[in-house]
Amino acid sequence: xxxxxxxxxWNKLTPEQQNRLTQGARYQHVKKGxxxxxxxxxxxxxxxxxxxxxxxxxxxxxxxxxTIYRLFERDVCLLSASCIMRSIQxxxxxxxxxxxxxxxxxxxxxxxLMDESAPIANFTNEIMASRFSDAMWLIEQIMWKSFxxxxxxxxxxxxxxxxxxxxxxxxxxxxxHLGSAREVVTRMLRYFQGEGLVKLTRGTVEILxxxxxxxxxxx
Amino acid sequence: xxxxxxxxxWNKLTPEQQNRLTQGARYQHVKKGxxxxxxxxxxxxxxxxxxxxxxxxxxxxxxxxxTIYRLFERDVCLLSASCIMRSIQxxxxxxxxxxxxxxxxxxxxxxxLMDESAPIANFTNEIMASRFSDAMWLIEQIMWKSFxxxxxxxxxxxxxxxxxxxxxxxxxxxxxHLGSAREVVTRMLRYFQGEGLVKLTRGTVEILxxxxxxxxxxx
Numbered sequence: 001x002x003x004x005x006x007x008x009x010w011n012k013l014t015p016e017q018q019n020r021l022t023q024g025a026r027y028q029h030v031k032k033g034x035x036x037x038x039x040x041x042x043x044x045x046x047x048x049x050x051x052x053x054x055x056x057x058x059x060x061x062x063x064x065x066x067t068i069y070r071l072f073e074r075d076v077c078l079l080s081a082s083c084i085m086r087s088i089q090x091x092x093x094x095x096x097x098x099x100x101x102x103x104x105x106x107x108x109x110x111x112x113l114m115d116e117s118a119p120i121a122n123f124t125n126e127i128m129a130s131r132f133s134d135a136m137w138l139i140e141q142i143m144w145k146s147f148x149x150x151x152x153x154x155x156x157x158x159x160x161x162x163x164x165x166x167x168x169x170x171x172x173x174x175x176x177h178l179g180s181a182r183e184v185v186t187r188m189l190r191y192f193q194g195e196g197l198v199k200l201t202r203g204t205v206e207i208l209x210x211x212x213x214x215x216x217x218x219x
Numbered sequence: 220x221x222x223x224x225x226x227x228x229w230n231k232l233t234p235e236q237q238n239r240l241t242q243g244a245r246y247q248h249v250k251k252g253x254x255x256x257x258x259x260x261x262x263x264x265x266x267x268x269x270x271x272x273x274x275x276x277x278x279x280x281x282x283x284x285x286t287i288y289r290l291f292e293r294d295v296c297l298l299s300a301s302c303i304m305r306s307i308q309x310x311x312x313x314x315x316x317x318x319x320x321x322x323x324x325x326x327x328x329x330x331x332l333m334d335e336s337a338p339i340a341n342f343t344n345e346i347m348a349s350r351f352s353d354a355m356w357l358i359e360q361i362m363w364k365s366f367x368x369x370x371x372x373x374x375x376x377x378x379x380x381x382x383x384x385x386x387x388x389x390x391x392x393x394x395x396h397l398g399s400a401r402e403v404v405t406r407m408l409r410y411f412q413g414e415g416l417v418k419l420t421r422g423t424v425e426i427l428x429x430x431x432x433x434x435x436x437x438x
Binding site: 058060061062064066068085086087088089090114115116117118120121122124125126127128129130131132133135136137138139140142143144179 | 277279280281283285287304305306307308309333334335336337339340341343344345346347348349350351352354355356357358359361362363398
């Protein structure tokens with residue numbers, strides 16, 4: 001993958017601007033589990049995801065987590081460069097969920113391009129609008145969707161993402177994604193197991209009845 | 220108030236661009252209770268709030284509400300022109316909470332200025348980042364803050380906003396702000412009343428012990 005592929009507005013940049021982006025970018029590999037951006041502690045820059053999978057989450061004072069969105073190949077991560085925008089007043093943590101490879105555009109290089117180029121500024125706008133939409137979706141979920149529906153949806157999405165019905169995932173990790181407590185997840189998974197929807201073993205959740213989960217999700 | 224006062228980047232616009240904004244803007248008065256923007260149904264344009272108070276909220280299929288943010292004098296409302304950004308994929312409703320006066324910049328006029336002016340595009344970015352931050356704050360509230368704290372905070376904020384300890388507000392309206400059910404609000408208010416924090420009469424909530432509410436909020 002080339003850098004230009006991340007920017008639909010690449011051709012609206014001058015050759016000099018394209019060059020500045022290319023020269024500024026560092027390509028790096030990160031191991032699964034690495035925290036690549038940590039709240040307001042750093043301002044690593046813009047991440048362009050070449051391969052792998054990352055998740056962006058927020059953390060409560062008590063250490064509880066909730067996933068706000070995930071990043072896949074071809075995604076651009078703006079909030080890792082949150083210092084470039086004064087009005088971003090929240091802290092987000094970004095962690096590699098799988099071994100990943102990404103380009104990092106330093107915050108100062110990107111900020112300068114935004115200041116001089118309307119196409120780059122508007123591209124940035126669209127990325128932010130898209131993450132904002134993810135956050136609004138999450139609000140609707142947590143306000144109005146019961147936990148059984150959210151868990152059913154999470155299991156279905158996870159199976160699609162991992163291309164397997166046998167999910168290697170702990171109840172703790174599921175709780176961290178959904179912003180819930182481990183006990184609540186365990187209780188609901190056991191209920192699902194009782195209904196014949198899943199089978200639980202240590203460290204795995206096997207989906208036995210995907211249609212059943214779908215009907216809970218859509219009920 | 221003049222239009223220029225809403226745009227800290229006014230001097231970075233050409234006289235022709237300033238003129239286009241000024242010529243395009245319509246000034247209008249809206250009565251308390253008026254819905255000025257309704258989800259994806261319309262794309263009224265950018266609102267610049269001259270006076271009054273508006274609230275932006277989302278609506279569930281069952282008609283439940285939750286307030287995402289409020290708009291006061293000098294605020295700019297971007298989501299009333301959500302059609303100008305493809306990636307905004309949620310519906311928001313905006314309603315005047317008090318008699319208000321606002322300028323409306325038509326969406327097409329604003330979109331064109333964003334396309335050609337990096338300062339306007341970056342200004343728009345900051346507004347969106349600020350609303351995005353409001354939404355993230357709300358997520359933290361509903362995930363990690365118990366309802367008694369949220370209600371105590373709402374009453375304190377409302378008293379400050381209305382400059383009175385006798386709030387003319389129904390339990391239904393409080394529920395709509397907080398995304399809760401009326402019964403839940405009533406139950407908690409009665410508990411507050413039992414603790415001597417508030418006094419309830421039909422249609423009003425009187426704050427008797429603001430320090431007590433503060434200590435619940437901060438506990």
